Amino acid sequence: MRDAGQKENTGRTGVTKGRTDEFQGGGSTVDAARGRLTSLADVARRAGVSITTASRVMSASPHPVAADTRRRVLQAADELDFEPNLVARGLVAHRTSMVAILVDDLTDPAAALVARGVEDDAFEHGFSVVVGDTDGDTAKQVAYVRKLRAMRADAVLLATAAADGGANREDLMRQLRQVEGGGGVIVRLGPNGATPSDVAWSRRDVFDLAVGHLHALGHRRIALLAGHGRGGHTAAVDACRSAIEALGLALPPKHVVTMGAADSAAAMAQAIDALTPEVTALIATSDASAAALMAALQARGRRIPAELSICGLGDLPVASMVSPALTTVRLPLRESGRVGMLRAREVLDGGVSVKRTELPVELVVRDSTAPVREAF
Amino acid sequence: MRDAGQKENTGRTGVTKGRTDEFQGGGSTVDAARGRLTSLADVARRAGVSITTASRVMSASPHPVAADTRRRVLQAADELDFEPNLVARGLVAHRTSMVAILVDDLTDPAAALVARGVEDDAFEHGFSVVVGDTDGDTAKQVAYVRKLRAMRADAVLLATAAADGGANREDLMRQLRQVEGGGGVIVRLGPNGATPSDVAWSRRDVFDLAVGHLHALGHRRIALLAGHGRGGHTAAVDACRSAIEALGLALPPKHVVTMGAADSAAAMAQAIDALTPEVTALIATSDASAAALMAALQARGRRIPAELSICGLGDLPVASMVSPALTTVRLPLRESGRVGMLRAREVLDGGVSVKRTELPVELVVRDSTAPVREAF
């Protein structure tokens, strides 16, 4: 979930085409200040009714309005192409119909899936979604929540990795409390770890599935390719170790390869290569890193799964686009976004607190894992 | 840019873990109506000044305020953890500091990159970004623009594929005109085609680069793997054909394989396979589909680039994660988002019209293309 795919530019040639000349486009010039748009007052005047009546019609108020009057208002609105000013409406309603989803990096396929899930439910129910990238930076995250508070977002969904426990951590909690104190909803999305999420999946289940699968194939010495140090790093290592130890095996530190954001896939592959054939299988904390590793390993002449079984995490699109197709544990990414948004709405119109939910994960067996070779 | 990666679940086994039990979380219960947040009035009262003075301090107004008074206001604001209400501010300013980026599907890595680029610049300049997925559905796009108009978004950046020319098309244009009429900015992002984009790259350049590269390697019969029918489909085919014909070659219809959204990568591979060895090279309109095709081809025993050279499009992360690494044409995706946002800001505070820009594309040679084999 955390490990953004390594992008290694092994390009040997660089041919550039295209220019950067700029010329005045043909668009219409616009005033710096936004011209007055048509308001309820305009509609009311044209329909020959009071603003109040126009409002009642346009806002679908339960207040009774004569059929004929309603028709006239509707027609006037249509002729004027009137669109209610949500800003003004938000001011009086203390509700903006805007929610936010905070992720580390939208460019990470996992994050995009979560955001998409949020958007799915939001669109269906008339909410707009503001997306914020924190780049794993807690300070940036604090800045975002503060801003969201300023814009009176109805809910903030957090899908960022657990923040490092720095001083910013306290600032963040304070901001979040402020949001909640003001009636805003906070929903945490992601794997259940030290701080449980509201819409979650079990990190332990994930590794039980992966490890169990490899164990069943006869693998006894399993390595772990973990993402960059930040966020869920340690939690993932711990969960994996627990799962491995539960089967009577061990995950010695030297079998844990940490992939720094800067490390190249080639360097990773070299590190892993040094572990084989002692290690016969590997679990990567993300399909993206698994795919990158696999390609680098293949470039070094290693055959997968013959010489090393690889299991990814996430079941991202890339998992089925590589060769061999990646065995992986499917994470309810998009679904968690949908459910998170649903939970937020429940609180918003029910006044209840956020209902906690644990979504199931699933093992997806493809072609990157195989029975361990008896001898070599 | 359009072709979302095919996700082919070749999973042979499905083991599920985790439950969906739901229990009341420990969060604090919140009133349905948002409690009154601290306003300027509160700050003013606590600082012993008028609301106006407090406003001047908090909004960094150029109006002079005594140093001591300013200090008191700032302190009161700090103690109250005051955050200015952007909704109210937006109502009077006729500016919301909100922009929107519309894409077909955020889950498409290319779209995510564009959105990320927008977000990069937006965050730096105090704007919030609303993301909307249209799923290539013009009606949904119209609905979105209408809503954005209602929420008085300062700008709408369009990165969706060219809409089909249906009846909705006219509706869309009308909505866009309304946005512009109201002082909103519209910026089109994407390849230059029939309707030129404001921040663009040359589709023709892209194919010239790809075709030129393959031609230089000796390839004379090149196939094209095009995305699902919608959007830039035809435009891509045309541009590719032009590029090929410019070199004295041809792109007969039978060498154009269209990938329906539902078509499996395996089906694609079969279709391509039938073209070889007559065809010695292939260009895919997206790295994602190139990667999927390559994996499927490899699964059928084909060797790449020995038997078929493959050139992708985009230089998405996946391009360097597959084996062999994909030769591709880099598209200025993230950059187009940044520049698009910049252009919007220029219009917003300059009152000028959108400056058109063409960003350069670049050939990135990796390992999926090789000189054509002399004989076979």
Next chain:
DNA sequence: TTGTAGGCGTTATCAT
């Protein structure tokens, strides 16, 4: 340097 009055576009309250 500070404060008062009015209004941004809507909805809610209270008449009529």
Next chain:
DNA sequence: ATGATAACGCCTACAA
């Protein structure tokens, strides 16, 4: 069934 009036929280004149 309809309408006048008062907020919502802030900013911009226009005084003092």
